[in-house]
Amino acid sequence: MTEFKALLVSEDATGAFKREVVGRKVEQLPQGELLIRVRYSSLNYKDALSASGNRGVTKAYPHTPGIDAAGVVEASSVAEFAVGDEVIVTGYDLGMNTAGGFGQYIRVPAAWAIKRPQGLPLREAMILGTAGLTAALCVDKLEQAGVVPEAGTVLVTGATGGVGSIAVVLLKQLGYRVAAATGKAEQGDFLRGLGADEIVSREELQQGGERPLLKERWAGAVDTVGGEILFNVVKSLRHSASVACCGLTAGVGFQANVLPFILRGVNLLGVDSVELPLVVKASMWDKLSLQWKLDLAPLCQEIGLAELPAAIERILSGGMVGRILVRLD
Numbered sequence: 001m002t003e004f005k006a007l008l009v010s011e012d013a014t015g016a017f018k019r020e021v022v023g024r025k026v027e028q029l030p031q032g033e034l035l036i037r038v039r040y041s042s043l044n045y046k047d048a049l050s051a052s053g054n055r056g057v058t059k060a061y062p063h064t065p066g067i068d069a070a071g072v073v074e075a076s077s078v079a080e081f082a083v084g085d086e087v088i089v090t091g092y093d094l095g096m097n098t099a100g101g102f103g104q105y106i107r108v109p110a111a112w113a114i115k116r117p118q119g120l121p122l123r124e125a126m127i128l129g130t131a132g133l134t135a136a137l138c139v140d141k142l143e144q145a146g147v148v149p150e151a152g153t154v155l156v157t158g159a160t161g162g163v164g165s166i167a168v169v170l171l172k173q174l175g176y177r178v179a180a181a182t183g184k185a186e187q188g189d190f191l192r193g194l195g196a197d198e199i200v201s202r203e204e205l206q207q208g209g210e211r212p213l214l215k216e217r218w219a220g221a222v223d224t225v226g227g228e229i230l231f232n233v234v235k236s237l238r239h240s241a242s243v244a245c246c247g248l249t250a251g252v253g254f255q256a257n258v259l260p261f262i263l264r265g266v267n268l269l270g271v272d273s274v275e276l277p278l279v280v281k282a283s284m285w286d287k288l289s290l291q292w293k294l295d296l297a298p299l300c301q302e303i304g305l306a307e308l309p310a311a312i313e314r315i316l317s318g319g320m321v322g323r324i325l326v327r328l329d
């Protein structure tokens with residue numbers, strides 16, 4: 001019986017959720033074709049929701065969150081994977097209702113795993129994690145909709161967060177002029193260091209009121225926050241421009257009207273990195289290992305399992321800056 005360490009979230013008699021690092025046994029993991037020794041995971045907003053009892057993410061506790069995992073296959077019952085293969089697993093049910101990457105072992109269906117691309121070591125893959133995959137999918141969707149660097153400034157909301165900060169780096173590397181919207185005025189230098197050409201305050205994007213249209217400003221946008229900010233961004237897109245919508249930290253609902261769509265021909269593009277077919281995920285990971293390879297060292301902080309509970313509090317309070325890489329040693 002292999003014992004391993006994992007973060008376990010459990011509910012007490014008062015309905016409160018506690019998070020502690022405990023010993024688990026491999027036998028306690030769900031059935032699956034691949035047993036993986038996790039080397040790295042990362043912290044995403046959804047992990048914090050799972051770790052705080054959000055039933056929309058995780059129905060049953062005790063539970064080990066972690067929607068991202070990168071590690072080495074220790075046992076495989078399928079021909080496609082052999083012992084020793086280095087693999088990446090993100091999304092699907094990992095860390096939601098299946099024990100996730102905040103444990104040293106996971107057991108998952110082979111259909112959730114991809115072999116890591118040659119140019120992307122496991123550690124780099126997890127600095128990207130779901131956040132990086134999502135940022136890349138957003139930028140890819142914008143480009144498919146015709147956004148090009150010559151068109152003008154691209155806005156990123158929630159810019160200091162995981163998805164936002166990687167979107168800033170990627171857009172800059174691709175030659176875009178980038179505006180970074182943030183609620184953290186003190187992080188201007190951090191964002192400029194990542195490549196932001198302009199800092200926009202979150203408050204400014206909250207001013208849209210009842211006006212059906214705002215001044216045309218953005219050639220494109222990556223929106224990681226949703227809510228009223230998202231629709232104010234839609235209202236300030238230039239003619240034919242697009243916004244990729246992937247997040248909800250500012251809220252899930254917004255008041256909309258048709259004028260930006262029928263007078264300016266703008267596009268609101270949805271992005272999901274979780275249930276996306278594996279083949280599409282794999283092609284995006286390939287891109288991130290080659291032509292979209294990024295230097296993310298300036299935005300990454302590495303921690304161990306013991307430091308996760310404090311990091312979870314930080315991301316829940318909106319205080320996240322960059323990416324948290326989790327080492328499972």
Ligand code: NDP
Pocket residue numbers: 043044045046130131134157158159160161162163164181182183184202224225245246247248249250271272273274315317318319320321322
């Ligand atoms: P982070 O917590 O790292 O980043 C979110 C950022 O949003 C914060 O850093 C902050 O940035 C901003 N923010 C926080 N609270 C508020 C608020 N009340 N109003 C406005 N802005 C706020 O999260 P992630 O980067 O991991 O995820 C971002 C969003 O994308 C989440 O909602 C997540 O669920 C979603 N997501 C969706 C995916 C998909 O497949 N569609 C995949 C991955 C993530 P700042 O202070 O700079 O404004």
